[in-house]
Amino acid sequence: MKAARLITLLGSIATFVTGCLHSFGFADILARAQRESLTAETSAILKTCWLTFSVELLILGILAFVARSMQRGSVIVLLCGLAVAACCGLMLYFLGPFIGVYMMSVDAILLLIGGSLSYRVPAIS
Numbered sequence: 001m002k003a004a005r006l007i008t009l010l011g012s013i014a015t016f017v018t019g020c021l022h023s024f025g026f027a028d029i030l031a032r033a034q035r036e037s038l039t040a041e042t043s044a045i046l047k048t049c050w051l052t053f054s055v056e057l058l059i060l061g062i063l064a065f066v067a068r069s070m071q072r073g074s075v076i077v078l079l080c081g082l083a084v085a086a087c088c089g090l091m092l093y094f095l096g097p098f099i100g101v102y103m104m105s106v107d108a109i110l111l112l113i114g115g116s117l118s119y120r121v122p123a124i125s
Contacts, residue, residue: 004117005068008077011110012065015084018103019057026050053087057107060084064111074119081111 029050033043064080067073085108092101 004074004114006114007110007117008064008068008114011077011081011107011114012061012068014061014103014110015057015064015080015107016061018100018107019054019061021103022057022100023051023054026054056087057084064114068114068118074115077111077115078119081108081115084108084111 026047029046033046038046060080060083064077067076067080070076084104088101088104088108091104095101
């Protein structure tokens with residue numbers, strides 16, 4: 001049980017750090033959007049998607065951190081891991097392999113392992 005909480009802790013911290021690092025790239029996106037002379041609508045969509053993804057990672061990291069000490073928090077941790085894995089799969093498909101995909105793979109693996117180690121099948125009464 002302690003190993004599961006430790007792995008989940010590492011996964012939640014890694015997910016939160018990934019979200020922070022992703023949000024640091026927003027200034028570069030602003031500059032590139034102006035340099036590429038995108039339409040206002042396309043630029044707004046790009047900015048919104050960039051920030052939404054950063055916030056999603058931050059919230060998933062916090063959610064997994066809080067859920068790791070809850071009675072039935074393993075299900076929440078598993079769902080956080082699945083969400084990170086799904087985003088990672090989409091990034092790999094559309095953008096190809098790069099450092100962000102590798103970081104999210106580690107995040108997803110840690111959350112999925114931590115959630116599965118602490119998951120208990122409820123007894124049938």
